[in-house]
Amino acid sequence: MLALIYFIILGVIALGSAICVFLSRHPLYGALSLVLSMVSLAGIYGLLGSPFVGVVQIMVYAGAIMMLLTFVIMVLNGARDSKTPMFDKVSLFVIPAVLALSGLVGFALVQAPIAFDASALRGSVALTSQTLFDTSSKGQGYFVLFEVLGLLLLSAMVAAVLLAKKRLGSINEGEDK
Amino acid sequence: MIEIINSRPWIEWLITIAKFAFCFVPVLYILLLIPMERRGAGFMQDRQGPNRSYIKIPFFGKIRLLGYVQNMCDGAKLFFKEQFTPSGVNKFLYNLAPAIPFAIVFLSPCVIPWFGPMVFEWGGSVVRVSGSILDSEIGVLLLFGFSSLSAYGAVLAGWASKSKYSFLGALRTSATTISYEVCLGLSLMGVLLLVGSFNLTDIVSWQEHHVWGIVAQPIAFVCFLIASIAETGRAPFDVAEGEPELVAGYHTEYGAMQFGLFYMGEYSHICINSFLISTLFLGGYAVPFVTTETIQAHMGGSLSILCGVLAFLVLAFLHLLYRYSRKLKKTNLTHKNVVLREYLLYKICGWVAVLVLIAGGLCAWFLFNPSVSFIGGETVYGIGTALGTALIHLLVLVVKSVAFCWVWIWVRWTLPRFRYDHIMHLGWKIILNIALVNLVVTAIVAKLVGGN
Numbered sequence: 001m002l003a004l005i006y007f008i009i010l011g012v013i014a015l016g017s018a019i020c021v022f023l024s025r026h027p028l029y030g031a032l033s034l035v036l037s038m039v040s041l042a043g044i045y046g047l048l049g050s051p052f053v054g055v056v057q058i059m060v061y062a063g064a065i066m067m068l069l070t071f072v073i074m075v076l077n078g079a080r081d082s083k084t085p086m087f088d089k090v091s092l093f094v095i096p097a098v099l100a101l102s103g104l105v106g107f108a109l110v111q112a113p114i115a116f117d118a119s120a121l122r123g124s125v126a127l128t129s130q131t132l133f134d135t136s137s138k139g140q141g142y143f144v145l146f147e148v149l150g151l152l153l154l155s156a157m158v159a160a161v162l163l164a165k166k167r168l169g170s171i172n173e174g175e176d177k
Numbered sequence: 178m179i180e181i182i183n184s185r186p187w188i189e190w191l192i193t194i195a196k197f198a199f200c201f202v203p204v205l206y207i208l209l210l211i212p213m214e215r216r217g218a219g220f221m222q223d224r225q226g227p228n229r230s231y232i233k234i235p236f237f238g239k240i241r242l243l244g245y246v247q248n249m250c251d252g253a254k255l256f257f258k259e260q261f262t263p264s265g266v267n268k269f270l271y272n273l274a275p276a277i278p279f280a281i282v283f284l285s286p287c288v289i290p291w292f293g294p295m296v297f298e299w300g301g302s303v304v305r306v307s308g309s310i311l312d313s314e315i316g317v318l319l320l321f322g323f324s325s326l327s328a329y330g331a332v333l334a335g336w337a338s339k340s341k342y343s344f345l346g347a348l349r350t351s352a353t354t355i356s357y358e359v360c361l362g363l364s365l366m367g368v369l370l371l372v373g374s375f376n377l378t379d380i381v382s383w384q385e386h387h388v389w390g391i392v393a394q395p396i397a398f399v400c401f402l403i404a405s406i407a408e409t410g411r412a413p414f415d416v417a418e419g420e421p422e423l424v425a426g427y428h429t430e431y432g433a434m435q436f437g438l439f440y441m442g443e444y445s446h447i448c449i450n451s452f453l454i455s456t457l458f459l460g461g462y463a464v465p466f467v468t469t470e471t472i473q474a475h476m477g478g479s480l481s482i483l484c485g486v487l488a489f490l491v492l493a494f495l496h497l498l499y500r501y502s503r504k505l506k507k508t509n510l511t512h513k514n515v516v517l518r519e520y521l522l523y524k525i526c527g528w529v530a531v532l533v534l535i536a537g538g539l540c541a542w543f544l545f546n547p548s549v550s551f552i553g554g555e556t557v558y559g560i561g562t563a564l565g566t567a568l569i570h571l572l573v574l575v576v577k578s579v580a581f582c583w584v585w586i587w588v589r590w591t592l593p594r595f596r597y598d599h600i601m602h603l604g605w606k607i608i609l610n611i612a613l614v615n616l617v618v619t620a621i622v623a624k625l626v627g628g629n
Contacts, residue, residue, distance in 0.1 A: 055318045063325025071351045074336055125314050
């Protein structure tokens with residue numbers, strides 16, 4: 001009962017701030033609404049018996065990635081113009097897509113037999129680590145995917161550094177100066 | 178609803194609710210840290226520090242409480258100053274920003290174990306209460322999550338002020354916070370690998386039964402200390418509010434209590450970080466060389482030793498007072514009688530404290546008979562022993578954390594401010610790599626030795 005009340009409160013906050021992301025004219029307000037939405041989502045994860053997923057949501061998304069995003073918004077000139085039109089040509093495609101997707105997800109959720117059971121442990125630390133790093137031969141082998149994902153992120157970072165360096169041939173020149 | 182309440186004895190509910198009082202510990206630490214910082218700065222710069230403000234009471238005259246009254250004056254000043262809002266600021270975010278770091282201060286203490294898990298006999302059954310407000314398996318991760326959110330205060334303040342100095346300060350803060358949080362998390366991983374749990378109570382009990390984290394992971398300790406000093410944004414890493422470049426950084430446009438909230442948020446952050454370091458690397462609430470079981474088996478003796486240590490500290494303070502009074506009597510200072518009259522009050526208080534502590538220690542030694550009962554093949558003590566153990570644990574943790582708070586002050590007044598690119602260089606190219614290598618070496622050694 002108590003969990004249901006918390007769930008409704010957090011759900012309303014999450015949905016409301018997610019709508020705010022769409023409606024806010026200024027990119028920084030949009031980013032902040034997204035942070036609020038993520039924090040309340042983390043609370044919902046905690047309610048559903050996966051505190052680990054929830055806290056990772058706060059640490060990684062709300063803490064690090066959104067901080068980086070606010071940083072970028074503040075550095076770029078976009079922070080100054082609050083005259084961005086709310087709707088333009090792209091919205092013609094985006095809004096129907098969002099509506100269709102939410103309709104589909106809502107239909108699927110209504111059809112699926114979901115019982116709200118707050119006591120079941122779904123994403124605890126032990127469960128997550130067992131699922132991910134089960135190195136036995138019978139395991140699902142997610143750890144290989146995990147390592148490959150790490151490599152993928154590393155290669156993305158290397159590519160970003162390479163792109164950010166303007167002249168590839170001028171590394172020695174720069175050091176001489 | 179009523180079944181939930183009836184499922185546990187009332188004493189468990191009482192202790193569980195009383196533990197919420199620990200949320201106010203960082204705020205209380207501000208009262209301790211600000212005078213400590215001022216007197217410490219004075220000590221390092223070979224001067225007195227603030228010692229002029231006083232309270233006048235009837236017989237003893239001007240009471241200065243060793244410079245502590247200055248603190249109250251500052252607080253009163255900040256509270257009663259006019260709250261101004263510069264024109265052109267973004268009103269909503271400008272007013273919201275100072276509240277964010279200060280609100281997080283109240284959330285952060287919930288995962289720190291303030292004492293060992295209390296286990297005692299009550300009404301024929303065993304009651305277990307954990308030492309932290311929220312005894313969760315994610316423990317330390319939650320603390321990192323909160324501290325990463327608290328940087329939003331500085332960032333929003335800088336942006337909402339619409340001032341170039343504030344803005345630059347905010348940019349620097351967000352960059353420094355992101356960089357050093359990576360180092361903070363990575364340097365911690367070695368300890369977590371050895372313990373095999375995120376829960377801080379587990380980490381402390383591992384340290385209690387093996388070795389302290391600072392012995393097992395000395396390199397990680399140094400990295401963690403540097404990264405957490407940088408994360409609090411204090412000198413030598415305070416480029417975000419460097420006076421020579423940015424006036425006051427992100428809180429340039431703030432005054433009165435809004436500035437005060439940032440100021441208090443910074444000091445509470447120091448408090449939380451020193452509690453975290455002493456929990457992770459210095460054994461937390463564990464008494465050095467003595468296990469909790471030994472303390473509980475000899476509860477009366479432990480309490481009287483505690484009283485003895487406190488009495489010794491008070492006696493040392495009295496010794497200082499007497500020595501200084503003797504020196505003062507020989508001088509020709511005009512105000513020496515006023516000062517001596519003030520010291521008379523301290524001496525009376527000190528001697529009363531010594532007598533009370535010695536009496537308490539003797540009572541504990543002779544009169545304390547802990548009740549022991551065996552329930553389900555387990556030795557369980559009464560509630561008196563459990564509360565006594567919790568008290569000793571709490572005091573030990575406070576001593577360790579105050580020692581670390583002193584490290585913060587010590588570093589601030591010793592090292593000059595780093596340049597901004599030096600900070601980034603130190604964070605990304607030195608500490609991060611050391612922490613990574615440390616993690617890999619720890620993992621290999623732990624695998625070879627056969628740990629977790």
